[in-house]
Amino acid sequence: MYMPARYQEKKADGTVRCLLCPQVCLLQENETGLCHTRKNLNGTLYTMAYGNPCSVSMDPIEKKPLFHFHPGENILSLATAGCNFHCANCQNWQISQASPEELPHYRLTPHEIIDMALSYHTGLIAFTYTEPTVFYEYMYDIAVLAHEKEMKTVMVSNGYINREPLLDLCPYLDAANIDLKCFDNASYKQLTSGNLHPVLRTLKTLKENNIWLEITSLLIPGYNDSAEMIGKMCAWLVENGFSDTPLHFSRFFPTYRLTDRPATPEKSLLQAKMIAEHAGIKYVYIGNLPHLRGENTFCPHCNNLLVERQGFNVVTNRLTGGKCNVCGEKIAGVWE
Ligand code: SF4
Known part of the structure; x- marks a missing residue:
């Protein structure tokens, strides 16, 4: 599904500049950006990446x-x-x-x-x-x-x-x-x-x-x-x-x-x-x-093992209210 793209600058000559990312592609009619997802159609930039996840x-x-x-x-x-x-x-x-x-x-x-x-x-x-x-x-x-x-x-x-x-x-x-x-x-x-x-x-x-x-x-x-x-x-x-x-x-x-x-x-x-x-x-x-x-996550203050992981699995989580369960050090994060 093509949708009009946000962050674009239309030019008088029919080209359009995409302002979404620092590549700032300047696209001729029918041209697609470096990202393969944005296209200039009749002087307007459209995204081809909407509602179609792969x-x-x-x-x-x-x-x-x-x-x-x-x-x-x-x-x-x-x-x-x-x-x-x-x-x-x-x-x-x-x-x-x-x-x-x-x-x-x-x-x-x-x-x-x-x-x-x-x-x-x-x-x-x-x-x-x-x-x-x-x-x-x-x-x-x-x-x-x-x-x-x-x-x-x-x-x-x-x-x-x-x-x-x-x-x-x-x-x-x-x-x-x-x-x-x-x-x-x-x-x-x-x-x-x-x-x-x-x-x-x-x-x-x-x-x-x-x-x-x-x-x-x-x-x-x-x-x-x-x-x-x-x-x-x-x-x-x-x-x-x-x-x-x-x-x-x-x-x-x-x-x-x-x-x-x-x-x-x-x-x-x-x-x-x-x-x-x-x-x-x-x-x-x-x-x-x-x-x-x-x-594994360790307490930066007392070096206590806080979160033990095996690969992507959490085996043990000893944090208590976002703090080290031994010394009480606050551990940066969003824990709950
Ligand atoms: S790479 Fe894609 S998102 Fe970035 S400026 Fe070019 S068209 Fe826009």
Whole structure:
């Protein structure tokens, strides 16, 4: 279903500029944006990503990953096709690098998504798998309805969204996990086709608007796993008030167009965790390497094991009213 897109600037010559994300595509008649979801038809921008999700599933919320937001609960998770990045290592490239019309999809209105979540007895909905920014209008309408029903919404995103649409969404958004892919603009551009600065602005905007935030950094050997780059990233996070924001270092496996390098060595992940903790980040996790048990939550004050996880499953949760059950330290998060 084509819907008029939000955040567009129509030009006198029939071209139209999309203002949704920092790619700011200028589209000729019949041209589609970099994200494969927005098209100029007769001088008006339309989204092709509305009501036609290609993926709808129930997931543990730990899979997003969100570790400090309703741990152990299931969340209805959905995506349409499309993405405004073209990451060489995309794990979901079959759906992210396609147009919604090219792929088999469901037909689900925002009301039907809400009803589906309720039928699965969850009050949580995640926009995930691809890049939710490119199905913004669908996400927004679902999020507004979700809040009317006192449900909560989560965006799992590359953070590549302009400030105005993000601010408009914030009142209807409860949590986000943002990918911070590296901390060097040239590498960012090379890896993703986007720039670093807008992602940092998104992190700040989400924090300023009290959206619960967690950050994921996939460590790719030779791209972003140097001690220097991780040190710079963690220093920026601490200087900008993200010490309490959980940081997930995740293991890379060769995939898609990035098969010329090995999986991330265990020692790189451990080094990154050490650098982050030394910089002052309180909750640092290691993902995609189960035997390290890097998914557990510890009290940053007394080091008591608070939330024990095996993969995406919560085995034990010892938090009491959002506090450490031993020393009473308040643990940042949304626990109940
Ligand atoms: S949302 Fe899509 S069409 Fe719009 S600027 Fe970004 S990549 Fe281009």
